[in-house]
Amino acid sequence: MDTTRIGLDSGAELALSPRVRSWLRRRSWRADDWTASQLAALKGERTVSVVIPARDEEETVGQIVRTIRTALMEEEQLVDDVLVVDSRSRDNTARVAAEAGARVVAQDAVLRPLPDMHGKGEALWKGLAATDGDLVVFVDGDLYDFTAGYVIGLLGPLLTDPGVDYVKGFYHRPLVNGAHTDADGGGRVTELVARPLLNMYWPDLAGFVQPLAGEYAGRRDVLESIPFVTHYGVEVAHLIDLLRWRGLDALAQVDLGMRTHRHQSTQALGRMAGQIMLTVMDRLDRSGRLVTQEAPSTLLAQFRRGSVAGGADRELMVTDLAVRERPPLRTVLPPRSAG
Numbered sequence: 001m002d003t004t005r006i007g008l009d010s011g012a013e014l015a016l017s018p019r020v021r022s023w024l025r026r027r028s029w030r031a032d033d034w035t036a037s038q039l040a041a042l043k044g045e046r047t048v049s050v051v052i053p054a055r056d057e058e059e060t061v062g063q064i065v066r067t068i069r070t071a072l073m074e075e076e077q078l079v080d081d082v083l084v085v086d087s088r089s090r091d092n093t094a095r096v097a098a099e100a101g102a103r104v105v106a107q108d109a110v111l112r113p114l115p116d117m118h119g120k121g122e123a124l125w126k127g128l129a130a131t132d133g134d135l136v137v138f139v140d141g142d143l144y145d146f147t148a149g150y151v152i153g154l155l156g157p158l159l160t161d162p163g164v165d166y167v168k169g170f171y172h173r174p175l176v177n178g179a180h181t182d183a184d185g186g187g188r189v190t191e192l193v194a195r196p197l198l199n200m201y202w203p204d205l206a207g208f209v210q211p212l213a214g215e216y217a218g219r220r221d222v223l224e225s226i227p228f229v230t231h232y233g234v235e236v237a238h239l240i241d242l243l244r245w246r247g248l249d250a251l252a253q254v255d256l257g258m259r260t261h262r263h264q265s266t267q268a269l270g271r272m273a274g275q276i277m278l279t280v281m282d283r284l285d286r287s288g289r290l291v292t293q294e295a296p297s298t299l300l301a302q303f304r305r306g307s308v309a310g311g312a313d314r315e316l317m318v319t320d321l322a323v324r325e326r327p328p329l330r331t332v333l334p335p336r337s338a339g
């Protein structure tokens with residue numbers, strides 16, 4: 001089986017650890033290595049939930065839900081539940097998702113007595129809590145070219161290899177800016193922040209093509225046993241925590257082809273980068289690898305063009321990037337009844 005199209009140049013052959021080279025060969029697949037009918041037959045009694053975190057995604061969430069329902073719930077019975085977590089949307093995300101056939105929950109309505117937390121990581125943790133599938137697939141709600149193959153590819157290793165607990169998607173990520181497309185310009189925070197930091201401090205994760213991919217899947221018992229960092233720290237923390245707890249071989253990746261999505265502004269990505277850096281520094285601190293006299297500030301000052309009162313031509317704005325963390329869900333939920 002041609003499991004991957006990732007070639008290694010001579011420099012990489014020498015530089016990459018044998019463990020990562022071996023992992024790349026054994027733990028990289030392609031979405032078309034499986035079909036929905038094959039996996040539907042294989043899944044047996046196991047159940048599958050798809051969780052879509054969505055904040056102001058009325059333009060794209062409906063098509064994603066319809067694709068999943070038609071291809072993977074009606075034509076094939078691979079997916080049992082598709083949930084959209086309405087993450088304080090200010091548009092018609094909830095209505096569009098419901099009309100497309102998704103179950104919809106409001107992020108802050110799940111596990112109500114708990115105090116609210118914020119951001120994408122919170123939406124995902126609440127989505128995990130509001131579903132019960134043995135396997136859980138996370139799909140961003142802002143994708144323009146989502147196909148059922150994303151879900152099929154992510155489920156493939158989990159349904160065929162009991163040694164795999166968690167699967168990340170990877171893809172080519174064009175950066176679409178109006179009429180101009182940079183074929184591999186997407187994943188800016190990945191290339192500028194996450195990949196360098198992971199290579200520096202967790203080189204075993206160097207083989208992940210898209211460590212921040214928003215499409216990934218895992219076994220519920222594993223997902224309920226790890227913390228979910230709020231905001232945009234969630235993906236990088238998952239990889240670091242799972243590497244430490246389950247080991248590299250429990251992780252895998254699948255080539256999903258191409259991914260285009262709604263791009264955020266550079267300043268928004270600056271805030272995302274700050275949250276990822278704070279998460280990485282927290283993980284370094286926890287493992288005793290970061291010795292500092294004082295904790296890093298969580299405040300980010302940014303400057304944006306625009307007139308403000310008094311005629312200044314740029315405005316200083318300050319954002320508190322502090323991320324928090326939800327504990328493993330199993331420490332919050334009552335024990336599941338056996339059976």
Ligand SMILES: O=c1ccn([C@@H]2O[C@H](COP(=O)(O)OP(=O)(O)O)[C@@H](O)[C@H]2O)c(=O)[nH]1
Nearest residue numbers: 053054055057087119120123140141142264
């Ligand atoms: O507070 C938030 C922030 C983001 N998202 C969703 O998480 C996904 C990824 O977020 P975003 O597109 O902002 O990140 P990017 O893909 O630009 O890195 C999208 O479906 C968002 O609607 C969310 O549910 N709550």
Ligand SMILES: O=C(O)[C@@H](COP(=O)(O)O)O[C@H]1O[C@H](CO)[C@@H](O)[C@H](O)[C@H]1O
Nearest residue numbers: 186187188189190212214232235263264
């Ligand atoms: O990969 C990235 O650099 C960022 C930004 O992507 P773009 O530069 O807008 O294509 O997108 C990802 O990062 C977020 C933080 O982990 C994830 O939550 C998003 O799902 C993912 O798209």
